[in-house]
Amino acid sequence: MEAALLANDLQELPYVGTHHTWCNNQPGAARVLVRLDRMFLNSAGLAHVPLASIRHLTRISSDHCPILLQLGSPNSDRRSRLFRFEDVWLSYPMCSKLVQRNWSRADLGSAAEVLKRKWSRTLRALFFWSKNKLQDLGALKSRLEAEVADLQVREGSATGISEDEYRTLISKAKELAATLGRLESWWKKRAKARWIKEGDANTTYFHSMASNRRRANRIVQLTYGEEDPVEDPDQIERAFMDFFSNKWTGETPDLSGWPALPQSQKVPPAATALLAADISDEEIWAAIRDLKPNRSPGRDGMTASFLHSFWLTIKKEVCSALQEFFRTGLMPPEWKETLVVLIPKVPNAAQPDKF
Secondary structure (H helix, E strand, C coil): CHHHHHHCCEEECCEEECCCCEECCCCHHHCCEECCCCCEEEHHHHHHCCCCEEEECCCCCCCECCEEEECCCCCCCCCCCCCCCCHHHHHCHHHHHHHHHHHCCCCCCCHHHHHHHHHHHHHHHHHHHHHHHCCCHHHHHHHHHHHHHHHHHHHCCCCCCCHHHHHHHHHHHHHHHHHHHHHHHHHHHHHCCCCCCCCCCCHHHHHHHHHHHHHHHCCCCECCCCCCCECCHHHHHHHHHHHHHHHCCCCCCCCCCCCCCCHHHCCCHHHHHHHCCCCCHHHHHHHHHCCCCCCCCCCCCCCHHHHHHCHHHHHHHHHHHHHHHHHHCCCCHHHHCCCCCCCCCCCCCCCHHHC
16 A cells, blocks of 8 residues: 555545544444545645645444535644744855854843843844745746746757857856755755755655655644544643643642762762763764754754854853853843644544644
């Protein structure tokens, strides 16, 4: 089955409603319930309706459930408007200039406050630069492909092309190659297809993977407690908040009765001094260097790619802020903010405890 779907470029759509779509309508032990009916779309169809899903409706007069295809709605894919560093920006020379210009501005306050202001200012500058100056990569690719194709056709004609047109053809071809590389970088980050080796350019594949992740992560319907299933995004959000707020309620541990360790089993003074020593710039860089690129950023939008690419520029502020934390034991509240991601444990999860 999987081989047939892969060979024919088909992906099964997620569903809501009862799992079984067919019943033989027999009583007792002779009753059979199975899921016979499914719906598939190819990559071209999913590109037009990336949030498509199906609903198994109530079985009434037939032994099959009616299946309703839903193409998505404007309120079904609400997204956070966080600023995030994009790896594709690194391919533009202006990116380095913006980082240098905004990071070098003087700031006052603690080391952590200085780091926060520099990062926030730099990321905002990069974001609005990309919005105002960079063309849509997909539209740019289509335009360049058409221009290059036109010049190549004229080059092969009886009249040929002039020297200026030939230089234009070479320039457009280089720009198209760069644009294809940027598109690949863009979709790689969204596809999370880490098993693809560097250089295996396949933008269609990455686009399909990203759409599949987005579709699989979408929560269309949720059942919580004794309530009826809800589909309104606000109600789904409240149900998850209630469930996990109750699940993660803190408890005060009871340490009474814990055994006291003899001195011989405690950490020796020499090791204690080593553990309490100040953290060095080299240790910080070693930890940052081991961070994997192309990972989802936190709420501040900072990524390992940014840290790696601009370490010489940002090293002083990053090291100062981290060393200040180790000296004082005080961490800014913003550093502890994180993004909690809901990962379904089972296909078509529809209850909070299935995430």
